[in-house]
Amino acid sequence: MDASQSNRRKFCLKLASLSIAGLLPVPSLAACFSDSSTRQSKLSHENMSETPDMSSGDFEPGYLKLHRTGELKARAEVMWDMMSACRLCPRECENDRIRGQKGDYCSATSQLRVASYNPHFGEERPLVGRSGSGTVFFSHCAMLCVFCINWEISQGGAGRNYSIKQLSDMMLSLQRMGCHNINVVTPTHYAPHILLALDEAASRGLKLPVAYNTSGWERLEILHLLEGIIDIYLADFKYFDSDMANKYSPGADTYPEITKKAIVEMNRQVGIADPRANRGILQRGLIIRHLVMPNNVGGTGDLLRWIAENLPKETYLNIMSQYRPMFNAHDYPDISRRLTVREYRDAVAAARNAGLTNLDIQGG
Numbered sequence: 479m480d481a482s483q484s485n486r487r488k489f490c491l492k493l494a495s496l497s498i499a500g501l502l503p504v505p506s507l508a509a510c511f512s513d514s515s516t517r518q519s520k521l522s523h524e525n526m527s528e529t530p531d532m533s534s535g536d537f538e539p540g541y542l543k544l545h546r547t548g549e550l551k552a553r554a555e556v557m558w559d560m561m562s563a564c565r566l567c568p569r570e571c572e573n574d575r576i577r578g579q580k581g582d583y584c585s586a587t588s589q590l591r592v593a594s595y596n597p598h599f600g601e602e603r604p605l606v607g608r609s610g611s612g613t614v615f616f617s618h619c620a621m622l623c624v625f626c627i628n629w630e631i632s633q634g635g636a637g638r639n640y641s642i643k644q645l646s647d648m649m650l651s652l653q654r655m656g657c658h659n660i661n662v663v664t665p666t667h668y669a670p671h672i673l674l675a676l677d678e679a680a681s682r683g684l685k686l687p688v689a690y691n692t693s694g695w696e697r698l699e700i701l702h703l704l705e706g707i708i709d710i711y712l713a714d715f716k717y718f719d720s721d722m723a724n725k726y727s728p729g730a731d732t733y734p735e736i737t738k739k740a741i742v743e744m745n746r747q748v749g750i751a752d753p754r755a756n757r758g759i760l761q762r763g764l765i766i767r768h769l770v771m772p773n774n775v776g777g778t779g780d781l782l783r784w785i786a787e788n789l790p791k792e793t794y795l796n797i798m799s800q801y802r803p804m805f806n807a808h809d810y811p812d813i814s815r816r817l818t819v820r821e822y823r824d825a826v827a828a829a830r831n832a833g834l835t836n837l838d839i840q841g842g
């Protein structure tokens with residue numbers, strides 16, 4: 479066990495004592511101890527210093543200004559009302575979640591449900607730093623990916639019900655633990671709850687940047703409401719072909735078209751993610767995550783060329799290699815195996831050949 483593993487273990491043991499005392503939910507411990515993170519734990523970044531400095535400088539997250547003017551709460555209320563005929567995500571099923579109806583795809587009512595919250599060490603290095611990314615994992619998801627690694631949470635609804643006040647407590651707790659950001663994972667169907675909790679937490683001293691950790695399949699109307707509130711977008715870009723999107727995330731044939739527009743909008747709002755501006759810790763910017771799939775299911779080459787042609791070449795791109803067949807993936811022959819080394823190397827070569835310069839590469 480090296481020094482960093484030792485420090486992490488001590489931190490996990492501290493979490494264990496908090497959990498035993500009833501101050502943290504148990505699932506957060508599993509995430510902390512697990513070495514099989516949904517994100518890669520060992521990253522090589524081509525343009526990063528090796529030893530991040532944790533200085534926060536004079537940074538003020540965007541939501542604080544909007545909190546002071548009252549606009550944050552106003553936007554949260556606009557979003558809340560949208561749940562009465564819900565169109566928070568591109569499914570636009572228009573169910574009345576406020577009256578207790580479940581979404582046709584996300585299965586969420588207006589009752590907030592959270593699977594876990596914890597400092598997470600498996601995200602990109604500029605988010606993790608020394609003290610972790612302050613993740614809040616929301617239950618439910620409208621993507622319905624057949625290979626979802628977290629299907630018990632996303633499609634099984636695992637988690638517990640919480641109030642908005644309790645969500646703001648979680649955010650403040652993560653700040654007290656030293657996390658470098660509040661990282662809301664699978665946030666789309668709970669965007670109103672997140673904004674209301676941010677407003678509450680801002681009044682009680684929250685000052686961390688907020689990372690919106692999304693499938694990328696976001697409506698522009700929602701992104702416009704988030705402008706100035708979200709400091710960091712962590713956007714998946716899963717598929718380039720609508721038939722593939724429809725097959726592996728059933729019914730999501732609009733994924734490529736909508737996600738392209740969404741990512742361009744995210745880049746317009748927050749720009750290039752450059753952790754060097756804060757000596758290794760990211761406070762603002764767009765990170766795109768592309769999970770390379772077996773048999774080119776994601777359309778990797780075309781997708782990377784599209785990024786190079788439509789976004790700055792320095793766009794931070796995490797090329798992820800950790801695909802493994804989970805959930806119902808074994809019912810689909812093309813995705814029923816892990817990625818080969820050759821497939822991953824070809825993806826990295828495609829990114830470089832497209833001229834992309836800010837690559838987060840596994841094991842490279």
Ligand code: SF4
Nearest residue numbers: 564567570571581584
């Ligand atoms: S977030 Fe859920 S309820 Fe709202 S449109 Fe999407 S699937 Fe339907």
